[in-house]
Amino acid sequence: VPVALVDCNNFYASCERVFNPALAGRPVIVLSNNDGCVVARSNEAKTLGLAMGVPLFRIRDRVARHDIAVFSSNYTLYGDLSARVMDVLAQAAPCEIYSIDEAFLDLRGVADRAAFGRALQQTVARWTGIPVSVGVGATKTLAKVANSLAKHSTRAAGVLDLTDSPYLDEALARVPVAEVWGVGRSWTRLLEGAGIRTALALREASLTWVRRHMGVVGHRLVYELRGVSCLPLEFAPRPRQTVTCARSFGRAVTDRAELGEAVAEYVARAGVKLRREGLVAGALTVWIETGRHDASAEHTVWSASRALEAATADTRALTRAAVASLWPLVRPGLRYRKAGVLLGELSCASEAQSGLYDARDHARDARVQAAVDDVNTRWGRGTLRLGAAGLTQAWQAWRARAEHCSPRYTTCWDELPLVRAG
């Protein structure tokens, strides 16, 4: 069946523009957490040659020279605008939400797929303010190829249907192998070393060679390029396997107590995510690491995992386990730059088993936890928190920087955009 990939153009940068029309035509960049490096660029910023992933401190001069608008990432805003876009798409066709800014649509039965794509593009723009591109192909991988060509061709204007197209081979020949969905850095090196430089060449490659060097994943990829679907549309989200929360620190942290506060806060965040999805965790991993780019010391990660006595989503129980795992990892004198928490062995809270010797009153624990979540939803994250997560939030050195954050225009009463008339 024909599959469409709908992809939001420069999504985070486009989100920043929706409620800030003064940004139209101006180069916009969005930074990673901790304001570390560039994770999204408007077309104007791309034209200026600002690379994806480049650290902010290396481009300060260009930011000033070209009056580039700089934003910290505002996932509250992006998540809400993403949901709006996905709502529009889901009204148009059966829809698999693939990521925050992409969805696959099942175009079975659509007669004029290009016209469908253009109409969808207009509707999404009018209803949400977000520009999208639409690529159509016989498989997901071919839809991805069509989408990337649609974005870069002025003639296509963001919509391209390659299903049954006489130009398919020509199109594939124009796509460097590195840009094929599923081909990353390591496989690019491998393929180019073997003389396979384009999507077309990969499609024609020897299956035994591919199988030997790229395993079953590569094998599927070649099939997908040949128009044989190996990655079916999935309209129901698969149950998740893990929940993580990890953050780089605002600056290096050496103090054990501060590491403890950070880990406790990350546990609390992960706990919220867990409960929101009705899950409990059976295992927990904590890790701390030194700087990746620290010249004076090697980058090292220390981690500790443990099974929980009974699967739980209770922040108090999770925090106890996390802190107990953390202490033995900490070495005095080291400069830590990041910590994280991973919850695993997830299962549905409704089906969870309690521990054999577990005498806790779980119903009561759950009511306490629900009350805490309610307060924090109403009054803001961290209004009620464990002492372990620290008492002096504002001055904690480990907190990540976010110095260029836009308002949460659509999800917070105090930050609604104001419109003045007359």
Next chain:
DNA sequence: TCTGGGGTCCTAGGACCC
């Protein structure tokens, strides 16, 4: 002084089972 975070799947090897 400053370089992100959150995921999935596959593979190989070892321990263990009958």
Next chain:
DNA sequence: TCTGGGGTCCTAGGACCC
């Protein structure tokens, strides 16, 4: 002296995605 076949589960590491 001879030493199979078929399987599961776990873990660590590597690949990829956005």
